[in-house]
Amino acid sequence: MSANDAGIKVLKALGKHADLIMVAYDSNQNILLETSVTANAVDELLRLRIALRDDNIGDARLNSSIKLLLDQSLKTNRLRMVNADIATAVEGVLLLAEQYKQAKRGAFEHDRLQYLHALQDNVHELCDSLLEQTRGIWRQIDSNFNTVALLSGKIALNKSALSNVERTLKTLDLIDLSEMYQAGSSDRALRQLFHLHLPRTIELCRQDLGDAIHRLNKMLFKLNRLAARGRLVQQFRNHWDINRSFEPADYIAGSEVPTVFNLASAMPIGGFADIHNPSQELSFSEMLTGLRKERPALEQQSVTRISTDIADQAPLEIKLSKFKMAVRDVFFNCLKDNKPISGLESYQGAPEGIDVEIWLYALMAEYNAMDEDSRKYFSLEFEGEFDQTFSANFKAENIILCPN
């Protein structure tokens, strides 16, 4: 939000809540009437700093600058004693306190209230004035005197702000708090003002101004250094303009190298482990421990899907060997002719190079390997004789394939 927009917002708020502000102004205490109806309005006025919440009293009261504006506009004849001179303001406050106490002693209730309200106004205005001076200095500091571009201007403003702070601090020193304390000790309302509100504000101002001095000195140091650097640049430039061949002396050649020229060259980063050095053992152990702590990277596993769709596969054609075909032909012929076939006789149909025993075994294997449905069409008989010595041993010399 621009400053223009913010200003318009404040002025609109003043107009919007004019009734509430005037009630507070007329009440002589400047305290805003806080009810459930006016709560939002008071909040807005507080937010815009048109009103201030006094922690001690707890009420929201009009900012003294607003009251001053109304005083000037309405030409109100108030007992307004605060001005730029804090010492005079303090004097006025003490005078009012004395008047208040006299009215109280004389039981002049109306006068007592009038003096009290005037006193409260003046103390609050004095406090506001002190706080505003402090805020003004901090506003300058926070903006880094940015309204001025030139360094020399900034330095001048900084020095001016410093002297302002020092002057304000000296003025604060002039406020005799013990006198105030004494003046307020006999009355509760005065105690509130002189024992709490005013001392607390003065202390706050002192702290803020102390911080401001520190900050201003720091800024002034930086600004002076920048100014010195600026002069340095111009002096060097002038020097080179006049002495084109100027070259500084070799400061490294001396026995003592100036600190400013001690700038380490870039060091290539790398190294190797001296594994035979026992003093390095601890470091290596730590490294190894660290390595073990690292979890191995997960392997990248990929799965290739295998199709299980049988319908897509072409029917397999198993090519039978000549030997197998010859063996099968024997079985086919047996069924075809419907008569027994001797294994030795059928050997003539075996492929060339096949031994007769292999042939006979092949016939037996084919018979044994048949499923039950096929085997029931055949039976296998063995021709031979029992051994004469070992009569349990039957020595087959031929096999006969018979159709059932």
Next chain:
Amino acid sequence: MTQINQSHEFSRIIESLLAQNFICQYADPPAFEYLSKETYYRHVDEFLQKIGRCLRQTDDQGAYYCAYLYIDSQSTRKQLSQQFRQTINILEPMVRWLSLCMSATQRDAPISAGEVIRQGEILSALENAPALVDDLALITRSGVFATKKDRPNDQLSHVLMCLCEQGYLLRSGPSSSIYTATGKWSYLFEVLEFIHTHEEIGVDDEPSGEHQEALSL
């Protein structure tokens, strides 16, 4: 900051310092913040001391850099000598550049860490001041900013690029014309201040007419 992050930051800072970088709050804010803490500063310094180096800060405490712990060997002295030669060689063009910037921006303060430099601002000043164009041409004629380019805009871009490469400026973006000055300028001014003190620069020097013209812009 976790232990792993601390360890990572520590090694990153060590590598940066050993690569002769200046660590400032503009060039490397996390590292600068790390070193601003006393404990971490000590850790880094102790590590560097084990390899014959140490951690230093510029006088204005705006930048950290790496220095030699002892200058007792011939090789160290030789490296320092080379380093010194490089620094001395860039002084004149740097001073002329600083002076040009001050004249172009009509300010009485030279570039300092954190300052924003706008190429457009300098260029528009060059368009209205032939003396500054001559100054720029002189800067780019030889030395660290030497270039064969003859247009002021190109020469200016070249100088700014060189300053970025040497760690004096940071470019806001790859194609940006806005630059931020780093803490390395503080070191340069320390060198200038030292030479100024020891060589009595500026005692008898009178500003030249050319210079006056440039300043009056």
